[in-house]
Structures are given as C-alpha cells and as structure tokens.
Amino acid sequence: MADMGREECRLRTEEINKHPQREGKGEKKYRLYSKSKLPASDYVINPYTGCVHGCLYCYACFMGRFTGHDQPWGTYAEPKKYNSMKLPVRQEGKTILVGSVTDAYQPVEARFCQMPRILECLRTYRGHVEILTKSNLILRDLELLKQIPDISVGVSLGLCSGRDAEALEPRASGIRERLDTLKTLHDNGIPTYLFVAPYFPGITNLRRLTEWSKGFADFVGVENLNLRGGYKAKVMAFIGERHPDLLPLYRQIYEKGGGAAYWKEVEAELEETEKEMEIPFVSYLYHEKIRK
Numbered sequence: 001m002a003d004m005g006r007e008e009c010r011l012r013t014e015e016i017n018k019h020p021q022r023e024g025k026g027e028k029k030y031r032l033y034s035k036s037k038l039p040a041s042d043y044v045i046n047p048y049t050g051c052v053h054g055c056l057y058c059y060a061c062f063m064g065r066f067t068g069h070d071q072p073w074g075t076y077a078e079p080k081k082y083n084s085m086k087l088p089v090r091q092e093g094k095t096i097l098v099g100s101v102t103d104a105y106q107p108v109e110a111r112f113c114q115m116p117r118i119l120e121c122l123r124t125y126r127g128h129v130e131i132l133t134k135s136n137l138i139l140r141d142l143e144l145l146k147q148i149p150d151i152s153v154g155v156s157l158g159l160c161s162g163r164d165a166e167a168l169e170p171r172a173s174g175i176r177e178r179l180d181t182l183k184t185l186h187d188n189g190i191p192t193y194l195f196v197a198p199y200f201p202g203i204t205n206l207r208r209l210t211e212w213s214k215g216f217a218d219f220v221g222v223e224n225l226n227l228r229g230g231y232k233a234k235v236m237a238f239i240g241e242r243h244p245d246l247l248p249l250y251r252q253i254y255e256k257g258g259g260a261a262y263w264k265e266v267e268a269e270l271e272e273t274e275k276e277m278e279i280p281f282v283s284y285l286y287h288e289k290i291r292k
C-alpha cells in the first residue's frame, strides 16, 4: 500500500476541492434529515454524498451504489441540494446525528459551507443534536455551535500513530489536531466526547487515547472495527503490510469466528480503564444489538 504523506494528502485534497462536482448526477434534491437506522439516534443529517476523508475502513463506502457514483470511495463529495430545510416534527427526546455516512466537516466543507446553514436551523431543535467528526474544521463554526441548546460533539480517534492514521484516514485531521479540537470545544462550553472508533485489535491503545483526552472529553465511546463490507480485503492488506505480526489475530477475529471472545476481552478492558481513569465509557462494541 502506498504510504501517503501529509503533503501528498494536502495536494490531493486541493485537487478534489477543485472538482467535487461529478458528472451525471442531475439536480436531485434532498430533505434535510432522514430517519436513522443507527443505534442511539433517531434522525440523521448528511450534508454530502461521499466523503473525501477516504478512510480505508469506511463502512459507508457502499453508498455510491445508491447515489450513482462509480468512482472509488474517498474521491468524491457533492454538497446536497436541499428542497426542504424543515426539521422533524417530533423533536423532544429525539437525537439528530450529523455525520453518519459522511463527515460534515470534510475538506470540501471549507468551500461549500453547508454546515453554517444547517446549524442555523438546528438552533430551534428541541431534542438533542450530536455531531461526529474527524476534522478540526468544525472550529470554524464554534459560535454557531454554542447557540444550539442541547448539543454534543464527538471527535473520532482510534489510532495513536500518525503513520497508521495517515494510511487509514488519509485526509482527516491529524491526531494532535483532533485532540486540540476536542479541547477547544470543551473550553468553549460544548459538551464533548472522544469516540474511539474504530477500535483496531492490537493497534488501538485505549488507555493512551483516554489519557490524551482526559479533562476535555465528558465520556469515551468505543466502537469495534467491523469488517463486513468490500473494504475488508483492503484492511487485511494494510494489516499484512504494516502489522504482519497481528495478521493471525485478525484472521482469528474476522475469518475464524473468534470475534465474540475477542470483543468480550475488550469489554473487560473498557471496564478496567473506566475505573482506573475515572471517566465514563459507553460501549458500542455490539453495535448491532444496541437500540435506542
């Protein structure tokens, strides 16, 4: 796998920013939100089709099938044109999640500015607003975020090594930038959480990530790495190349049915770390079983 350096990433991002609109997509118009199929949220808002963060493990990579894109995932992002900015009628007690299959603050957002308009709408939302991102671009909208009555922002970070992060999440903000983002949000009174996602077996260092974010994350959420899509081969190739010593473990978890036992061990690690570090943990390790 080619090792993509930061400079190369920046240049590729600039290139994508020049040509984010792809041909043949017509003038499809969207409603601002849709009903959520995810645990712990009722509605979702995804301001783009596609995500140029291009994470190798992205479970949303199948979305191109539904939006008519045949380009590789991570190479396109189109701002949605909305025909309605109406919020759901039922709001009390309902969570609306921004960024379930695309990162709302991916690099093209600097150019298209979808989020300020969306945040303006969300100022009147009477339920809970949650935003999940891997980008420090969210800080651009700090003043708007502060005006939303019930909000929390999660910053996803599951890797401690810049080398791994650059290969797996090539155009997301760097590790330091993400931690600084969390701190700045927290210092400005925005409820925050660290989202350790995905938890990479043998690679994710839960204690270290918790330590790094201590004092500016209200809780730590943890989600396991799922390898159920066409991206499995790419992730396994990454492990084989960068962490060959872990290949037997990955085969055991993802090919030989050893997943349940492994994640049970991680669950125990979560409980220990929670006690030790005195910060609440929320487990999404059995994601598919969680229902709001």
Ligand code: SF4
Pocket: 051, 052, 053, 054, 055, 057, 058, 059, 060, 100, 101, 102, 103, 134, 172
């Ligand atoms: S930031 Fe999220 S949506 Fe975007 S490519 Fe990465 S995992 Fe997928």
